[in-house]
Amino acid sequence: MQKLLYKDNEKYLKYLILFFYSILLILSSFLFNSPSEIFNGLKVIIAHPDLLIVDYFEVANIGSALFNSGLVMIMLLAIVLFQNIDPNGPVISAIFTVGGFSMFGKNIINVLSIILGVYIYSKIKKEKFSKYTVIAFFSTALSPLVTHVGFGSELLVPFNYIFAIVSGLFVGLIMPPLASSFVRFHDGYSLYNIGFTAGIIGMVVASLFKIFDRPLESLSTVYEGPDGKIKIIIYIIIISMILFKFIISRLDFHRYKNLIGRSGRLVTDFVSLDGFDFAIFNMGIVGLICMLYLEIIDATINGPTIAALFTVIGFGSFGKHPRNILPVMLGAILMLKITGSDLTSIGSVLTVLFSTTLAPIAGEFGVLFGLLAGGLHASLVSNLSYLHAGLNLYNNGFSGGFVAAFLVPIITSFRKEKADE
Amino acid sequence: MNKNELIMIKIMNELVHIYLNHGCNNVNINLVFDENKGMVELQGAVKNIDESVLNKLKMSLNTPRRDDTEEYYWGLLGSDYSSQLNLLDAMVDEGQLNYDNGILTLKVIRRF
Numbered sequence: 426m427q428k429l430l431y432k433d434n435e436k437y438l439k440y441l442i443l444f445f446y447s448i449l450l451i452l453s454s455f456l457f458n459s460p461s462e463i464f465n466g467l468k469v470i471i472a473h474p475d476l477l478i479v480d481y482f483e484v485a486n487i488g489s490a491l492f493n494s495g496l497v498m499i500m501l502l503a504i505v506l507f508q509n510i511d512p513n514g515p516v517i518s519a520i521f522t523v524g525g526f527s528m529f530g531k532n533i534i535n536v537l538s539i540i541l542g543v544y545i546y547s548k549i550k551k552e553k554f555s556k557y558t559v560i561a562f563f564s565t566a567l568s569p570l571v572t573h574v575g576f577g578s579e580l581l582v583p584f585n586y587i588f589a590i591v592s593g594l595f596v597g598l599i600m601p602p603l604a605s606s607f608v609r610f611h612d613g614y615s616l617y618n619i620g621f622t623a624g625i626i627g628m629v630v631a632s633l634f635k636i637f638d639r640p641l642e643s644l645s646t647v648y649e650g651p652d653g654k655i656k657i658i659i660y661i662i663i664i665s666m667i668l669f670k671f672i673i674s675r676l677d678f679h680r681y682k683n684l685i686g687r688s689g690r691l692v693t694d695f696v697s698l699d700g701f702d703f704a705i706f707n708m709g710i711v712g713l714i715c716m717l718y719l720e721i722i723d724a725t726i727n728g729p730t731i732a733a734l735f736t737v738i739g740f741g742s743f744g745k746h747p748r749n750i751l752p753v754m755l756g757a758i759l760m761l762k763i764t765g766s767d768l769t770s771i772g773s774v775l776t777v778l779f780s781t782t783l784a785p786i787a788g789e790f791g792v793l794f795g796l797l798a799g800g801l802h803a804s805l806v807s808n809l810s811y812l813h814a815g816l817n818l819y820n821n822g823f824s825g826g827f828v829a830a831f832l833v834p835i836i837t838s839f840r841k842e843k844a845d846e
Numbered sequence: 847m848n849k850n851e852l853i854m855i856k857i858m859n860e861l862v863h864i865y866l867n868h869g870c871n872n873v874n875i876n877l878v879f880d881e882n883k884g885m886v887e888l889q890g891a892v893k894n895i896d897e898s899v900l901n902k903l904k905m906s907l908n909t910p911r912r913d914d915t916e917e918y919y920w921g922l923l924g925s926d927y928s929s930q931l932n933l934l935d936a937m938v939d940e941g942q943l944n945y946d947n948g949i950l951t952l953k954v955i956r957r958f
Contacts, residue, residue: 515915556917601917609921613930618918692919692933697909 435701439512442669442705443502443520446662450495450524453658458488467493467532474577475530475569476641477815478771480728482528482648487655490728494527497536501562504540508555514694514704514743519562521708521739526565528728530818535568535575538590542597557601563619564600566819568593570630573641573816596626611829613691614789616744617736617782620822627813627823634814641814647771648727655726659734663716666709666738674702681706688788689744696742708741711750715778718754722768729771733778740781749788749795750781756799764804776803779821783828790836801828850958853916853937854884859924860934861888861952864903868892870950883939883957892950900945906931907941907954 454463466481466489473484481490501520505512512520523531543561547554554561574580575589600622607622615621634641684699684707695704715737724730737745757780758768766773780802787795806824817823858877865873870890878885916937923930923937935941940955 510914511912513912513914515918552917553913555913559914560918605918605921608919612925613919613922691922692915692930692936694915694932694936697912697936698932 436511438673439517439696439701440502440506443512443517444499447495447498447502447524449658449662450491450498454488454491454495456488456654456658457491458486462486463488463492466490470532471534471572472576473572474644475532475535475572475818476577476644477569477810477818477820478529478647478729479644480529480647481532482728483646487648490528491658493532494524496533497527497531498524500533500536505558508553508558510555510558513696515559515692516562517696517704517708518736518739518743519559522732522736523562523565525732525735525739526818528731530732531565531568532572535571535589535593536565538571538593539564539568539597539600542594543601544597545594546598546601560601560604560619561597563819564597564604564623566619566623566817566822567596567600567626569818570596570627570816578639599626607826608691611826612833614785614829614833615782615822615825616689616691616740616784617779617819617822617825618691620782620817620819621826623817623819624809624813624823624826627816631812631814631816641816643810643815645771647729648725650725650727652726655731659712659716659726659731663709663712663738666705666712668709670702670706670709674700685746685748687746688785689746689749690785690789691744693744693785694742695744695746704742707746708738710747711741711745711781712738714747714750718777719774722774724769724774727771730774730778733775737778737781740784744788745781745784746788749784752787752792752795753780753783753799753802754778756780756796756801757803758799759796760800760803772807775821776806779806779825782822782825786829786832786836790840794832794836798828798832801832850884850956851879853920853923854879854886854956856920856923857884857934857938857954857956858886858888860930861886861954863924864952865890865892865950868895868899868950881958883955885953885955887951887953889949889951891948892945893948895945895950900943903931903952904941904943906935907938907943907952909935911939911956912936 466485469485470481540561543557544554547557571589571593574592575585604619604622608618684703687693715734754777757777761773780799783798786798809824810820870892873890876887938954939957942953944951
C-alpha cells in the first residue's frame with residue numbers, strides 16, 4: 426500500500442483539522458457581532474423553544490449561532506479525545522452534523538442530557554462509552570424535546586428543568602437499542618439512520634403530548650439575509666478542505682476513483698478505506714457541489730441551510746461522494762419542479778440537500794434508481810414532519826428510512842429475478 | 847442467546863455469503879465459543895476466485911477492530927442484499943485466509 430506522507434501522524438492531524446474548523450467558527454462569530462451581543466444571543470438560543478424550524482441566525486444573531494456551533498463541536502471533540510478514539514468517518518460525520526444543527530435546534534445545554542443518557546446506558550450495559558459515542562452524538566436529533574420541556578411547557582421552576590433533564594436522559598437511554606435495531610429496517614441504504622429512529626421516538630412522544638391535550642406546534646423562524654459574509658466563511662471551510670489534500674499528501678488523484686466507485690452504503694468509512702486525505706478532499710468536493718447548487722438557485726444561506734451543508738460535508742467522509750449524491754439531488758429537484766414548488770424556499774432547499782441520505786441507492790443501483798429515490802424522498806418528506814411535530818431535527822432522515830425500506834426490496838427482487846433467468 | 851453469540855452468527859453469515867457468491871455449494875463450518883472469544887472457521891471449494899478478491903479479503907480480515915462502529919451497525923452484518931466486508935473488518939480481532947488447490951479457508955476470531 427502506498428505510504429502517505431502524513432500517515433505517521435494521521436490521528437493527530439485529524440484532531441488538528443477538526444479543532445481548526447471549530448475554532449474558525451468561533452473566531453468568525455466576532456466578524457458579525459460584539460462579544461456582549463454573542464453572549465446575550467447565546468442566552469436566547471439556550472432558552473428558545475427549538476421545534477422545527479427555529480433558525481438561531483434569526484432568533485438570536487449570526488455571531489451567537491456560529492459561536493454556539495463552534496463550542497458544541499469543541500465539546501464533542503473533547504469527548505472523543507478524552508476516550509482516545511481515532512476520529513474516522515462515523516465520528517467526523519457526527520461532529521459536523523451536530524455542529525451544523527447547532528445553528529438551528531441544538532445548543533451547548535440541550536445536547537448534554539441526551540449524551541449523558543447514552544453514557545448511563547453504556548454503564549448499565551457494562552460497556553465502554555466509546556462504543557456508543559457516535560450514537561450519543563447523533564441522538565441529539567431530539568434535543569428540541571429537552572428545550573421544549575425546559576422552556577416551552579407549562580411546568581413551574583424548578584420542575585421544568587428537572588423534567589427537561591429527565592426527558593434528555595430518557596432519550597439517551599432508549600436510543601442505542603432502537604438505533605441498532607432500526608438500521609435493519611432500511612438495511613443501511615439511508616445514511617441518517619438516527620434520523621429515522623428519532624422520528625419514531627418523536628412520533629410516540631408527540632402523540633403522548635397530544636393525548637394529554639398538550640399538542641406541540643411546529644415553528645418556522647428563518648433568517649432571510651443578507652448572507653454575503655457568511656457565504657465567505659462557508660467557502661473558506663469548503664476550499665480549505667480541498668486544499669488540505671494538496672498540503673498533507675501526494676497528488677495521487679487516480680486513487681480518488683476508488684472512493685467514488687464505492688456505493689456509500691452504511692458502513693463505508695472513506696477515512697479508513699481511502700485515507701483521511703481523500704476523505705477531507707471529498708468532504709470539500711461534496712460541499713462545493715451543494716454550495717454551487719445554492720448559488721444557482723440563489724438561495725439564502727442561513728442556519729438550517731448551513732446545517733444541511735455541514736451534514737453533507739460530514740458524510741463526505743462516510744458514504745457520500747459526487748457520483749452517488751448528484752442523482753438523488755437531481756431526482757428531488759425534478760420532483761419539486763414538476764409539482765411547482767419554489768426551489769428557494771427553506772423546505773425545498775433542505776429537501777434537496779438532505780435527500781443525499783439516500784445516496785447509497787444511487788451508489789449501488791445506479792443513476793435511475795437514484796433519481797427515483799430522490800423524487801420519492803421529495804414527495805414523502807413534507808408529509809412526515811407533522812407525525813413528530815418538529816421534535817426530530819433530522820426529519821429528512823425519517824423520510825429517507827421509509828424511502829429506502831420501500832425501494833430496496835423492490836429493486837433487489839427484480840434484480841434477482843433478472844439474474845436468475 | 848447473548849449478543850456476542852448473535853454477532854458471531856452474523857459474522858459467520860457474512861463469510862458464508864463469500865463462498866456462495868463464488869460458486870461454492872458445500873461449506874464446512876466450525877463455530878467455537880469459549881469464555882473470552884468466538885472463533886469461526888469455514889472451508890469450501892472455490893474455483894476461479896480472482897487474486898484481487900483474495901487480497902481485498904485478506905486486508906479486510908486484518909484491519910484493526912474498531913469500537914466506535916460496532917455497537918451501532920452490527921445488525922447490518924449478514925445482510926440480504928450485499929456484502930458488508932467494510933463492517934466485518936471493524937468487528938473481528940484476527941483473521942486468516944488460505945487458498946490452496948482451489949480450497950478456500952477463512953478463520954476469524956472475535957474477543958469478547
